[in-house]
Amino acid sequence: MRRVIGILLANPLSLLGVVLVALVVLGAVFADFLAPFPEHRGAVVDFLNFNRPPEWPYIFGTDLVGRDLFSRILYAYRISLMLGVVVLAIAVPIGVTIGLLAGYLGGVWEYLLMRLTDVFLSIPPLVLAMSIMGLLEPTLINGMLAVTAMWWPWYTRLVYTITRGEKEEGYVLAAEVIGASRSHVMFREILPNCVPAVITKMTLDLGFVILIASSLSFLGLGVQPPTPDLGSMVAEGADYLPDSWWLTVFPGLAILVAVFGFNLVGDALRDILGAER
Amino acid sequence: MTAPLLALQNLSKTFRSHGHAVHAVQDVSIDVAAGECLAIVGESGSGKSTLANMVLGILAPSAGEIRYDGQALPARRTLAHRRALQLVQQNPLSALNPKRSIGASLRLAFDVHRIGDRAGRTARVGALLEDVGLPADFAQRPPAALSGGQRQRVAIARALACDSRLLVLDEPTSALDVLVQSRILRLLADLRAEHGLTYLFISHDLAVVRNIADRVAVFEKGRMVELAPTDRLFTAPEHPYTRRLISAVPVITEDEITMRDQLAHGAA
Numbered sequence: 001m002r003r004v005i006g007i008l009l010a011n012p013l014s015l016l017g018v019v020l021v022a023l024v025v026l027g028a029v030f031a032d033f034l035a036p037f038p039e040h041r042g043a044v045v046d047f048l049n050f051n052r053p054p055e056w057p058y059i060f061g062t063d064l065v066g067r068d069l070f071s072r073i074l075y076a077y078r079i080s081l082m083l084g085v086v087v088l089a090i091a092v093p094i095g096v097t098i099g100l101l102a103g104y105l106g107g108v109w110e111y112l113l114m115r116l117t118d119v120f121l122s123i124p125p126l127v128l129a130m131s132i133m134g135l136l137e138p139t140l141i142n143g144m145l146a147v148t149a150m151w152w153p154w155y156t157r158l159v160y161t162i163t164r165g166e167k168e169e170g171y172v173l174a175a176e177v178i179g180a181s182r183s184h185v186m187f188r189e190i191l192p193n194c195v196p197a198v199i200t201k202m203t204l205d206l207g208f209v210i211l212i213a214s215s216l217s218f219l220g221l222g223v224q225p226p227t228p229d230l231g232s233m234v235a236e237g238a239d240y241l242p243d244s245w246w247l248t249v250f251p252g253l254a255i256l257v258a259v260f261g262f263n264l265v266g267d268a269l270r271d272i273l274g275a276e277r
Numbered sequence: 278m279t280a281p282l283l284a285l286q287n288l289s290k291t292f293r294s295h296g297h298a299v300h301a302v303q304d305v306s307i308d309v310a311a312g313e314c315l316a317i318v319g320e321s322g323s324g325k326s327t328l329a330n331m332v333l334g335i336l337a338p339s340a341g342e343i344r345y346d347g348q349a350l351p352a353r354r355t356l357a358h359r360r361a362l363q364l365v366q367q368n369p370l371s372a373l374n375p376k377r378s379i380g381a382s383l384r385l386a387f388d389v390h391r392i393g394d395r396a397g398r399t400a401r402v403g404a405l406l407e408d409v410g411l412p413a414d415f416a417q418r419p420p421a422a423l424s425g426g427q428r429q430r431v432a433i434a435r436a437l438a439c440d441s442r443l444l445v446l447d448e449p450t451s452a453l454d455v456l457v458q459s460r461i462l463r464l465l466a467d468l469r470a471e472h473g474l475t476y477l478f479i480s481h482d483l484a485v486v487r488n489i490a491d492r493v494a495v496f497e498k499g500r501m502v503e504l505a506p507t508d509r510l511f512t513a514p515e516h517p518y519t520r521r522l523i524s525a526v527p528v529i530t531e532d533e534i535t536m537r538d539q540l541a542h543g544a545a
Contacts (some may be wrong), residue, residue: 077347170371170372171371174334174432177359177363192376
């Protein structure tokens, strides 16, 4: 673990990734202290200062009702990260377990579980999320539900492929000959060998979940106002381009920074953990 | 002769692939006495690994019966059966889980078969490692920190962990270099004498077999073509296939043997 962190910090690209991720995470966690106007995350109206270009104390400018964009971006990060963590916390265990079952048990299980996975994979993710959101109320909880429903199959595919390979390894045979239970072989023998790939994918996916969540709220299907969200901030500002450019550029950059940061770290992790095998 | 520990009776295994029937093992009957080392030799594809897998309960026989200690072994093995028959594999690199410590791999047998209490198991792991000539503190190490020969010793320790009486040794030395090979063979011979083990030694290496086996069964295309005591098999092979196998072994001349002895003495 210490070695992995060492390599991450040694490479300039992955170091940039670590810095970006750290900025996003710290900004989200300490938003209450860092935001110059913490109350602006809610329904606040300040018509004296509406639609201001970047100038002190509004370093990213203000929106159409006079709220500080920088403060709102920090709180939007908090929501996005929470969404990402919750989505992955639900999708990863489900996806991993199904992948292990399908890969290790084989036979009918493999057929049923992998065809189910294929069905979910064949639907374009945004369409699936939009239809779920359309059927249900467009709330934050339903947003998480929708994104989770389209996320687990990727982990199933990943773990299934690894499990198929690991199943042929001698240590699996040895455990079976000793008489270990199937759950022991799956979760104690094979799963540890899937962990590096899963962690790498989770890092990459944190960025993508943020992107998808932003896309959903850009379309008006995600987080609802007055809760700050990067996607809906871009959507609101898009009508006022190019004059009020700060309304879209800063939330857009914020999305870019988060997605780019997580991708850099994920890519580096893939190289480091992949080389260990 | 007393009742055999392991009796294979008219054992057959047929695989079906694309409508063709492949007879991997055909009508094989062998009695293995307790304490014996029976070698099974043959080229790859001769069915020796299929036979081993049937003995271990990994594959179900298509026909015939496997009797252990007088009882027919069911297709689904009970824990007691699993405990009695263990395996040492060919490739020590893949036989140990890279993500688990040596100790964790060895403990598995104790946990599955509920041998000893929780605290006692750690001590048993150490004792097992010492049994195969490794220091007890290897338990904390990952397999990657061990050499091929050391890993094979761990694999042997694992097979011994649940006090098995019969070990299936599936080419246990063929992935090792020559010096390590001879040390592992000596260890196997010592353990057999010490614990009264019975070996089913699968190999394609006749030189190794000659060293360790009491009897040799020669397999060709799924059939057992000859079964004879080791001495007789090497001095008076009966089946033409056996003769071809033996004549294909590279031999060392008298001169070379003398030189080898001198080298060995010089080294000692």
